[in-house]
Amino acid sequence: MKRFFFTILSFIMMLFILASCGGQKPEKIRLAEVTRSVFYTPLYIALSEGLFKEEGLDVELKTTWGGDKTMTALLSNGADIALVGSETSIYVNAQGASDPVINFAQLTQTDGTFLVARNDAGHFSWDDLKNKTFLGQRKGGMPQMAGEFVLKQKGIDPKKDVDLIQTIDFANIANSFASGTGDYVQLFEPQASIFEREGIGRIVASFGKESGRIPYTTFMAKQSYLTKNEEAVEKFTRAVYKAQQWVETHSAKEAAESIQDYFKDTELSIIESSIERYKQQRSFALEPVLAEKEWNQLQTIMDEAGELPKRTPHQELVNTRIAEKVTKNH
Incomplete structure (x- = not known):
């Protein structure tokens, strides 16, 4: 009987040790994307190649179909991070938001x-x-x-x-x-x-x-979320940067094969040719830093369209510190 209890105790201790060695539970991040498009290939690479997981993150992706719906999800706490056009952060800021939406990582750098x-x-x-x-x-x-x-x-x-x-x-x-x-x-x-x-x-x-070059689609979050979860956002940005470099150093075919599960109703050859087209026109940003020059070009385009509420300084709605830290240390 003693041997039996000793065996059970040893088994329980072994499970405890294995659980401890497994590390902490991945931190969950709810991500809302404005649409489902090959334009966002680096994002899907970060998911399919396990780059978020390498950073200890569990990223839950949902498609919200439209900038207004995506921003609503973010502002109502239905999402932690949004992948959407940078112009939406300017619109929210113009309405006098007490908790502004901050762009912290750029994914695409041209119109798609x-x-x-x-x-x-x-x-x-x-x-x-x-x-x-x-x-x-x-x-x-x-x-x-x-x-x-x-x-x-x-x-x-x-x-x-x-x-x-x-x-x-x-x-x-x-x-x-x-x-x-x-x-x-x-x-x-x-x-x-x-x-x-x-x-x-x-x-x-x-x-x-x-x-030309504009911060077309960026990852953004409310200032309060960035403040409370800076370490998680840094890990998220690092995974995005790794994915951007992955796309740059791999062929369109390799990328298409990796992200095919995100476009199950689309032929692989179509996914590949679409990625190649975006690569040729340099649509995928090579790093997540959103430059001031591109931010100003964005506002020029908005102004000419008659949609710019007011000029917003780069440093007011863009946080480059996290992206710069990630690219410098990688």
């Missing part, structure tokens, strides 16, 4: 949308858009503002020269075009390439190439 034409003879000119119906993105959102910025550079007044539709919900834009609405549409990948494969339209231009 493409111009898809329903009918194209193979000799595209920006003037082709004149007097045509353009199915654009949500008013005040970064895709629409960057799109208008490019159109103006090409000598097209988006308010006069095209029939601009902005009343369709973000999640339904692609379906609306597929059902016959609009001559042109502004889409992210892989949707743009899927439409091209299905013969619904053809990619004729890249807004990313035309609009």
Whole structure:
């Protein structure tokens, strides 16, 4: 009997030791992404390659479909961190938020949308858009503002020269075009390439190439969350940086194979070509530091679109300290 109890006691002690050696329970972070797109490949790499887990984090990802919905989730504590356009933090700040939303890590550095034409003879000119119906993105959102910025550079007044539709919900834009609405549409990948494969339209231009470097999509959190969870945010940012470097040093095919589970209804070849297109135009940021020059360019685009509430200094809504620490020590 003594031997039996000794055996049980030894077993319990062994379990305790093994549990102790296993380290602390991963810290959970609830992350809301504004849409599901190959544009965010580094994020999915951080998840699929276990880079968040390496940092002791359990990141729970949900798609909130639209900048307004994503920011609502963040402000109402439905998410800890949001991946969304930087312009949303400016809008919130202009409303006098007592707990401002701070951009702490940049994921993409160009516009991620493409111009898809329903009918194209193979000799595209920006003037082709004149007097045509353009199915654009949500008013005040970064895709629409960057799109208008490019159109103006090409000598097209988006308010006069095209029939601009902005009343369709973000999640339904692609379906609306597929059902016959609009001559042109502004889409992210892989949707743009899927439409091209299905013969619904053809990619004729890249807004990313035309609009230049801007902090298009960033990770952000409320100031209170950053203050209370700085160590976790640093780990999160480190994982993002590792993922950005992973994407840079691996082929589009390798990246596509790694993130395929996030696009189960999309052919692997489409995912690969979409990633390659983004890599070629340098859409993926190579590091998470959001530079002041890019922040100012963002506000210039917002101003030209008539959507900038007021100029906001870089240091007021951008925290580069965490990202700089991560990139310096890696």
